[in-house]
Amino acid sequence: xxxxxxxxxxxxxxxxxxxxxxxxxxxxxxxxxxxxxxxxxxxxxxxxxxxxxxxxxxxxxxxxxxxxxxxxxxxxxxxxxxxxxxxxxxxxxxxxxxxxxxxxxxxxxxxxxxxxxxxxxxxxxxxxxxxxxxxxxxxxxxxxxxxxxxxxxxxxxxxxxxxxxxxxxxxxxxxxxxxxxxxxxxxxxxxxxxxxxxxxxxxxxxxxxxxxxxxxxxx
Amino acid sequence: xxxxxxxxxxxxxxxxxxxxxxxxxxxxxxxxxxxxxxxxxxxxxxxxxxxxxxxxxxxxxxxxxxxxxxxxxxxxxxxxxxxxxxxxxxxxxxxxxxxxxxxxxxxxxxxxxxxxxxxxxxxxxxxxxxxxxxxxxxxxxxxxxxxxxxxxxxxxxxxxxxxxxxxxxxxxxxxxxxxxxxxxxxxxxxxxxxxxxxxxxxxxxxxxxxxxxxxxxxxxxxxxxxxxxxxxxxxxxxxxxxxxxxxxxxxxxxxxxxxxxxxxxxxxxxxx
Numbered sequence: 499x500x501x502x503x504x505x506x507x508x509x510x511x512x513x514x515x516x517x518x519x520x521x522x523x524x525x526x527x528x529x530x531x532x533x534x535x536x537x538x539x540x541x542x543x544x545x546x547x548x549x550x551x552x553x554x555x556x557x558x559x560x561x562x563x564x565x566x567x568x569x570x571x572x573x574x575x576x577x578x579x580x581x582x583x584x585x586x587x588x589x590x591x592x593x594x595x596x597x598x599x600x601x602x603x604x605x606x607x608x609x610x611x612x613x614x615x616x617x618x619x620x621x622x623x624x625x626x627x628x629x630x631x632x633x634x635x636x637x638x639x640x641x642x643x644x645x646x647x648x649x650x651x652x653x654x655x656x657x658x659x660x661x662x663x664x665x666x667x668x669x670x671x672x673x674x675x676x677x678x679x680x681x682x683x684x685x686x687x688x689x690x691x692x693x694x695x696x697x698x699x700x701x702x703x704x705x706x707x708x709x710x711x712x713x714x715x716x717x
Numbered sequence: 718x719x720x721x722x723x724x725x726x727x728x729x730x731x732x733x734x735x736x737x738x739x740x741x742x743x744x745x746x747x748x749x750x751x752x753x754x755x756x757x758x759x760x761x762x763x764x765x766x767x768x769x770x771x772x773x774x775x776x777x778x779x780x781x782x783x784x785x786x787x788x789x790x791x792x793x794x795x796x797x798x799x800x801x802x803x804x805x806x807x808x809x810x811x812x813x814x815x816x817x818x819x820x821x822x823x824x825x826x827x828x829x830x831x832x833x834x835x836x837x838x839x840x841x842x843x844x845x846x847x848x849x850x851x852x853x854x855x856x857x858x859x860x861x862x863x864x865x866x867x868x869x870x871x872x873x874x875x876x877x878x879x880x881x882x883x884x885x886x887x888x889x890x891x892x893x894x895x896x897x898x899x900x901x902x903x904x905x906x907x908x909x910x911x912x913x914x915x916x917x918x919x920x921x922x923x924x925x926x927x928x929x930x931x932x933x934x935x936x937x938x939x940x941x942x943x944x945x946x947x948x949x950x951x952x953x954x955x956x957x958x959x960x961x962x963x964x965x966x967x968x969x970x971x972x973x974x975x976x977x978x979x980x981x982x983x984x985x986x987x988x989x
Contacts, residue, residue: 512983512985546983546984546985549819550819551815551819551983551984551985552983552984552985553981553983570822571822571823571824571825571980572818572819572822574822576819578815578816578819580815581986584811584812584813584815584816585812585813585816586728586729586812586813588732594813597725597728598813598816598817598820600721600724601719601721601722601725601817601820601821602820642816
């Protein structure tokens with residue numbers, strides 16, 4: 499379960515635009531890392547870099563001392579919610595999660611149902627995904643990320659479209675995931691939300707990542 | 718091979734609404750075909766109808782350009798298939814596929830699964846074509862056989878070497894070779910989508926097919942998808958062995974090029 503991620507001097511250009519600028523960060527299990535910054539600062543790209551969805555132009559991403567993109571294509575145990583959640587429109591939430599779980603086959607249907615209940619969705623809801631409200635879609639996206647109890651959890655703006663009750667629920671779930679020992683990275687423009695959860699806070703601006711003291715931020 | 722990935726691609730990729738529109742594309746060639754059967758005063762067989770789709774056009778020689786008549790039906794069928802298979806790979810990456818790929822743990826397996834889907838999708842295209850042809854054949858009172866041709870095909874192809882016993886030969890030239898060629902062209906288009914925007918990859922492959930109409934060389938893959946140019950039906954025309962080799966090279970090359978390209982590809986929204 500324990501996982502260590504090291505990003506070493508990673509730089510990323512996309513079509514000549516500098517997206518990540520010499521980023522070096524070290525992350526480990528059992529902690530929540532917050533990425534704060536304005537829109538377009540590079541938070542989502544940093545999550546994509548950690549997830550293996552994009553590759554650094556220079557520098558390295560090491561997962562337990564193995565290089566991402568060379569020794570492995572993706573971190574072995576990972577749940578992601580990057581940007582908007584996306585599922586198959588014609589299926590129910592439960593069916594969508596079943597299909598995803600079927601790829602790795604590490605959990606059973608009852609665990610999927612439990613996850614849905616935990617996230618505040620009705621497993622017996624017969625509505626198709628396209629009929630879901632934005633908040634329900636977001637909850638389903640988080641359910642997909644956490645259902646397999648991954649060692650690494652990457653959440654991009656997890657509170658999008660959620661009401662206050664939903665935000666409180668998600669905070670609670672994220673803290674439980676931390677207790678379980680997951681390494682959690684959350685990107686959000688909402689500083690208050692991040693400060694309430696994160697053990698370490700990073701400020702991302704124009705592709706540069708700076709560590710901030712959570713207590714200093716609070717004061 | 719990860720069969721779960723294949724299941725996902727077949728489930729999401731083959732159940733798209735665009736397949737429902739395809740029969741409209743096939744109705745026109747079938748209608749023309751039925752007019753021919755009526756004019757000849759005999760019902761064609763199912764194979765007759767099928768062999769009419771990828772008839773193509775006889776080789777065009779540059780010294781007789783004044784007689785050029787482009788095979789509009791053939792170009793429409795080729796373009797139709799390319800459009801059907803155009804954007805699924807990128808569409809899936811923008812949607813549920815992103816969750817699938819991180820769980821699959823392998824970019825190569827994910828891409829190979831897309832290649833399998835691509836060939837399956839081409840197969841669905843041909844199956845729909847066969848179903849529409851069967852309906853027309855039945856309506857016109859023809860025989861539902863895939864082994865026998867009638868005087869209709871002999872008249873349509875107007876090639877001395879074709880006899881009523883040559884159903885298999887004609888099926889190879891007019892169905893199997895177009896299927897093989899279009900599967901290769903569609904794979905090439907999908908592999909190119911990894912490097913360039915889908916609309917450019919479509920036009921690139923479609924231009925090759927158009928060029929094939931004008932230049933009768935076996936290496937230009939479109940020639941193999943025009944039954945009338947097949948060396949099997951007309952020994953003086955295209956060398957079938959060369960055509961199979963050229964298509965195999967395109968097919969394997971596209972899979973290898975795509976798999977290598979996809980290993981390096983950044984998975985972001987393709988419009989970003």
